[in-house]
Amino acid sequence: MNTDVIIAGAGPVGLFLACELALAQCSVLILEKEAQPDSPLKQLPFGIRGLSSPTITALYHRGMLHQLELHKHMKQPHSIPGQPPKKPAGHFAGITLNYEDIDTSQWPYQLPGAPDFGMMSEMHELETVLTKRAIEMGVQIHRGLPITGFTQHQDGVTVQAGDQTFTTNWLVGCDGSRSVVRKQGGFEFAGTEPEFTGYSCKVVLQDPEKLRPGRNVMPTGMYFQSQPGYLLLQDFDGGAFHSSDKPVTVAYLQTLLRRIAETDVTISSLEVATTWTDRARQATAYRNGRVLLAGDAAHIHSPLGGQGLNLGIGDAMNLGWKLAATIHGTAPAGLLDTYFTERHPIGAKVLDWSRAQVAIMQATPASRALNAIFRDLINTRDGATYFAGRIWGIHNRYDLGDSHPLVGRIVPDFEFEDGTRLGELMQDGKGVLLDFTANSQFKSIAAGYNGRLLHTGKAAIDRLGLSVILVRPDGIVAWAGEPATFQELPEVIFRWFGNIEHEEVPLTGN
Known part of the structure; x- marks a missing residue:
């Protein structure tokens, strides 16, 4: 059976795109390499992601926002009598900006009663909501079936997944930073190499009081403790450990943590850990014939500021209706090409936003000097408003x-x-x-x-x-x-x- 669209990857971007296509009466099959949707990392505090204004609005416009529970804990910026004068609203390179410093009157098109500017959601919860929606709309999801290859021809794409073969009119790679679709689809992936290896881990600490809570930028790196045992680390090793594919052991992690935190804290046991970097790359084209890219398959960068998920959802929202119109033969000439011309500049800005944060987090005199200047700017009303507008996607605009x-x-x-x-x-x-x-x-x-x-x-x-x-x-x-x-x-x-x-x-x- 021929399918209108096959999507590689059942993460939030692939699922959201599938829902958009199904909403437009297209047949959709998702092929996902993981056999189970749950991952231990998605259950941890660092599995929580900030949702920007465009993502929140996309969920609202499709009737799914109310299904998210965690978002109820973050509301629109406002001053609350009787509470502490400063309420964190996000960060840039670890520098906190506060709700009370943000002048929302500078955003004239935000009407009363509109969705919130910024919210939080668990990755697991978001994927659950999107999966339920996709299945209800008739999307087929085959798990444990990674795409191993494909052949593009004039009328469609033949896809190999394990020992099975599928035919489709269009193939969209939403299969992450190591995208098979991107690698085999002839896409150039240009960008910059990493400055650090990042670590997300859950551990048992023998003496957690030796670590300060929150984000701590140190002379040799950074550590962040959201609650005892939940740690994020940055080690400016040029991404060497991440590239080595070595396992993160208790002994290695303890040595690293002691060096960065400058304390003799002891790790009793390690429950789960993963590594990541600030490598910043972007496909120079998002389409090659009948093959397209979206999300991390099209662009990767460090997770600083939580921009990746929002960027991918924006890709899916932009691509869905254009691809559906192309499939149904109602699209005007060049409509599908506007997916790239609109989304690539947005992605490029996010990559530069990530690079800028890394540049002022390093333990060099120049970085510390820049960090101090950025801190002063963020503590002004106009500065906080600008940074919030960038973090929350308020400034996003397509050149039409x-x-x-x-x-x-x-x-x-x-x-x-x-x-x-x-x-x-x-x-x-x-x-x-x-x-x-x-x-x-x-x-x-x-x-x-x-x-x-x-x-x-x-x-x-x-x-x-x-x-x-x-x-x-x-x-x-x-x-x-x-x-x-x-x-x-x-x-x-x-x-x-x-x-x-x-x-x-x-x-x-x-």
């Missing part, structure tokens, strides 16, 4: 060739006068023509797209001074205008949604 400040950004969650919100209209994965003028001609144009473009003429409580907004299925504003510019709208709709399927109604602007 339109100077309007909202175009290329995630659409605000408008509240309508009947009490509903725009986010509720996004759950079917359709485009939305948001028409505060209730123009019957706009409704007729949307009807011509046979359900692919929804029209709403509801009045909003606060429409931010706008009259009409075209929203893509991924929640990105494609056009925002006033009556004087309405004649531009049909051309913009065609750019993203292709030819009208019913008889077009001329737009007069009246």
